[in-house]
Amino acid sequence: MASSIGVMDGAYFVGRNEILSWINNRLHLNLSRIEEAASGAVQCQMMDMTFPGVVPMHKVNFDAKSEYDMIQNYKVLQEVFNKLKIEKHIEVSRLVKGRPLDNLEFLQWMKRYCDSVNGGIMNENYNxxxxxxxGGKDRNNRSLKSAKSLPVNTMNNSGSGHTLSPNKTCGPKQSRSSGGAGAASSLAEIQALSKQVTDLKLSVDLLEKERDFYFSKLRDIEILCQTTELENEPMSVAVKKILYAADASESPLEEAQEYLNQTLHAVEEEPEPEPEPETETEA
Incomplete structure (x- = not known):
């Protein structure tokens, strides 16, 4: 399947806003830029959602900032591709640079591939x-085991061991049921707001496409009216009056119609040329 997705496939015409909406809705994230997915963690979890249990999520670092940590995530992803026999070359050296176009192209391919597996249907059972x-707990558990094996002199002055910070993706656990309910409510509000932002971005993207479409049409009309054969024709002059009208508060249509009426009326009133008198030919 992966090898059949060519460079002219419709997948590569999907816009960045649609890609971001796809990621945020399925993974409950709030990405606003394509380059935020350059670490490879998002791609790993998309494969985890599409093929549950295949991705070792405890190896995926969602806090990866350095190129070294990002490369480790892509190694996990490449191992998953190899396991699933997916023939797709990952341009790791380009993706970790965070360049939007490179990452957009890879995410476009990723969306096309995942949709071909699950039909574009979201896995409702996936959390x-x-x-x-x-994944964060697995990493913390290994770190705790390592901390227990350290010598006593690694403890601080208060007599307690070094405290490990909780996984940033998960956040601190709530010890009270009311706190848990509050956190769930806050998460629901964040997700709702995130969806609103994504919808607004999608609307803006559609409006921009519509604007560009109609602008290109007007530009074609302008070029046609500027051709040497047509630029002085009454209809071309009338059209250019509309195109070049400076005051947007008033429609120039009436002015253009008046110009056409005057021009056509003048043509109708113009007297026909008298025929030239015939000259007598000498016999």
Whole structure:
């Protein structure tokens, strides 16, 4: 399947706003730029959602900032591709640079591939936040085991060991049920706001496409009216009056119609040329 997605496939015409909406809705994230997915963690979790249990999520670092950490995420992704026999070359050296076009192209391919597997249907049984948290717990558990094996002199002055910070993706656990309910409510509000932002961005993207479409049409009309054969024709002059009208508060249509009426009326009133008198030919 992966090898059949060519460079002219419709997948590569999907806009960035649609890609961001696809990521945020399925993984409960709030990405606003394509380059925020350059670490490879998003791609790993998309494969985890499409093929549950195939991706070792405890190896995926969602806090990766350095190129080294990002490369480790792409190594996990490449291992998953190899396991699933997906023939897709990952341009790791280009993706980790965070360049929008490179990352957009890879995410366009990713969306096309995942949709071809699940038909574009979201896996309702998949909990993306829980999967990220589970990976964080696995990492923290290994770190705790390592901390227990350290010598006593590694403890601080208060006599307690070094405290490990909780996984940033999961956030601190709530010890009270009311706190848990509050956190769930806050998460729901964040998700609702995130969806609103995504919808607004999608609307803006559609409006921009519509604007560009009609602008290109007007530009074609302008070029046609500027051709040498037509630029002085009454209809071309009338059209250019509309195109070049400076005051947007008033429609120039009436002015253009008046110009056409006057021009046509003048043509009708113009007297026909008298025929030239015939000259007598000498016999």
């Amino acid at each position: 993306p936040v829980e999967r990220r948290c589970k």
